Amino acid sequence: MATTTSSEHSGKSNWRAFVRLLIQANPPKLVLSIALGLSIISTLVGLVIPLFTKNVVDSFSISSLSWAQISGMAIAFVAQAIASGISVYLLNYAGQRVVAGIRDRLWKKLLVLPVGYYDNNQTGDTISRMTNDTAIIKGLITEHMAGFITGIIAIIGSIGVLLYMDWKMTLIMFSVFPLAFVILFPLGRQMYKVSKGLQAETASFTSVLNRVLSEIRLVKAANAEPVEYNAGSSGIQKLFQFGLKEGRIQAMMAPLISFVMLMLLVVLFGYGGMRVSSGAITAGQLVAFMLYLFQIVLPITQITQFFNQVQKTMGATDTILKVLDYEEENPHAGETLQNASQSLHLEGVTFSYKEGEPVLKNVSFTMEAGKVTAIVGPSGSGKTTMFSLLERFYAPQNGSIKLGQDPIERFSLVSWRSQIGYVSQESPLIAGTIRDNICYGMQREVTQEELQRASQMAYADAFIEELPDKYDTEVGERGIKLSGGQRQRIAIARALLRNPKILMLDEATSSLDSKSEVVVQQALQNLMQGRTTLVIAHRLSTVVDADQIIFLDKGKVTGSGTHQELLETHDMYREFAAQQLQIQDQQFQTIEPQAMKQIRLASHSEVRA
Structure with missing residues (x-):
């Protein structure tokens, strides 16, 4: 009994949720009302037609036919067809409007969800919400809602007329329906379970497709086609199995409905024939009974x-x-940041992605305004997480981050993030032109002069001008048509155009060859001038000139100071530096002097360009 109560409560909750979703989508109420009204008119006209037929059959002779009867039936048929056609179009319009409204809300929501949501949900599942699930709602409104309402009216109207014409034959005829309901109701519950499983599996399969196709180069480079084929094939087989289950239920439903229909016809013609022969009803009434029966059975299928x-x-x-x-995040909640040229203070910051597994532990240090602070340490020590906290993708569980005397949460996300320039190890590019990527996120029109100036300071103008379409050159998905150094310089140009006061560099040159690194380093020097800069680097050569170096190990700050100070006071940093210098010496010795000279000349040449 408790299970039944829980199930009923869940059903009511689902209906309330569905109605809430529809109301929030702001459906065109007038259009829906007109569409449903026309559907009802079409159904009512359909209820009158069997009565016309009854009169024609009962008084059938050429002389008895009048133009009024013929015209009346013709007008009824035409009116029904017109009303039905307009109703279908208006319902389709309303359904499309509702789905567009839901998709618009979803899209707006997806853009303001915190990064934590995307950490815990696969992209394919999220895409499925936007496409497949909204299409299901559209199908209910455009294809089934009108059929359900008019079907109810048709059934009630037909039963009313039949009871009026001959209540005994009506009751005998409908004695079949309770049996059909007992059989069909469990099948409907099974269909619900199968439908939910099918939706979940469709979302999972979409996730696999999205993951594989977005990283197809990695798949091919790793010879992972067989592995990914098996993963995709498994999803296809699961969808196939759910499709078979759905097909089996439908295969049982269709014959059962046909069986009910045949039983009704047998009862109708057997008992009805007896009633006609005894004179209790006329032949016209029997024909009307048959037509009303169709107006009951067909809506039952629709329902x-x-x-x-x-x-x-x-x-x-x-x-x-x-x-x-x-x-969700509220990008505009908080004050507008007026002065970002202040020192940043981390005070006792502790953060963990999973409870009980802290990534940062009581981290405290200050980044002086306009100076360079470098963070070094082994992989997994929490360096990139610190960047995420500064960008407010996450909030620390303990401690605070302050700009001057103010917690950074005081400022709106829009104004805070507009003051941050971020250049990562693999700077992301969008599919589009070089112009689109440099100007990405700008809320105003960018002039050609501003675009060229940012490109020059990023040392990107030389290679851009050599391209056939220059700034209108397509970069391909994720910038695949450009080299690593070119992508980095475009990212630096993007940051320069934003003119941020706070700069974050995450291994910005670690994936580049020596020639590209020289050019990108020079571009970064232009970008860093006068800005509060935080640098993550594994290679000490990129941070030895920093104003301050923070050594992070296992989420804790174990030392801070200049390069020379840490060499003298910090054992792990000294070991870290020794390993780095030894590796660099070995790399240097493997390059012949003439080759080194060519690299230096080429590097200086590109910098001058």
Whole structure:
């Protein structure tokens, strides 16, 4: 009994959630009302037609036919067809508007969800919410809702007329329906379970496709085609199995409905024939009975399909609302940052992605305004996490980060992030032109002079001018048509154009060859001038001139000072430096003097360019 109560409560909750989702999508109420009104008119006209037929059959002779009767039936048929056609179009329009409204809300929501949401949800699942689940809701509105409402009216109207014409034959005829309901109801519950499983598996399969196709070069380079084929094939087989289950349920439903229909026809013609022969009813009434029977059975099929679609829609509603109800960022909440040229203070910052597994532990240090602070340490020590906290992708569990005397949470996300320039190890580019990528995120029109100036300071203008379409050159998905050094310089130009006061460099040159590194380093020097800069680097050669070096180990600050101070006071840093210098000496010795000279000349040549 408790299970039943829980199930009923869940069903009511799902309906309330669905209605809430529709209302929030701001459906065109007038259009829906007109569409449903026309559908009802079409159904009512359909209820009158069997009565016309009855009169024609009962008084059938050429002389008895009047133009009024013929014209009346013709007008009824035409009116029904016109009303039905307009209704279908308006319902389709309303459904498309509702889905567009839901998708617009979803898209807006996805852009303001915190990074933590994307850490815990696969991209393919999220895409499925936007495409597949919203399409299911559209199907319910455009294809099934009108059929359900008009079907109910048709059934009630037909039963009313039949009871009026001959209540005894009506009751005998409908004695079949309770049996059909007992059989079909469990099948409907099974269809609900299958539909939910099918939606979940579709989302999972979409995730696999998105992951593999977005990293197809990695797949090919690693010879991972067989592995990924097996993963995709497994998803296809699961979808196939769910499709078979759905097919089996539908295969049982269709014959059962046909069986009910045949039983009704047998009862109708057997008992009805007896009633006609005894004179209790006329032949015209028997024909009308048959036509009304069709107006009952066909809507029952529509109603069954409606409830099947409802089960799918309830599942889709649940998953969409989980996204829409997720706690979001408010980009504009807080004060506008007026002066970002102040020192940054980390005071006792502790952060963990998982409870009980801290990545940063009681971290405290100060980044002086306009100076360079470098963070070094072994991999996994929390360096990149610190960047994420500064960009406010996450909030520390303990401690605070302050700009001057103010916690950074005091400022709106929009104004805070507009003051940060970020250049990473693999600077992301969007599919589009070089101009699109340099100007990405700018809220104003960027002039050609500003674009060229930023490119010159980033040492990107030389290679851009050599391209056939210059700034309108397509970079390909994720910038694949450009080299690593070119991508980095475009990222630096993007940062220069934003003119940030706080700069974060995350291994900005570690993946480059020596020639590209020289050029990018010079571009970074231009970018760093007069800005509060935080640098992450594994190679000490890129940070030895920093104003301050913070040594981070296992989430804790174990030393701070200049390069020389840490060499004298910090054992791990000294060991770290010794290893670095030894590796650099070995690399230097493997290059012949003439080759070194060519590299230096080429590097200086590109810098001058």
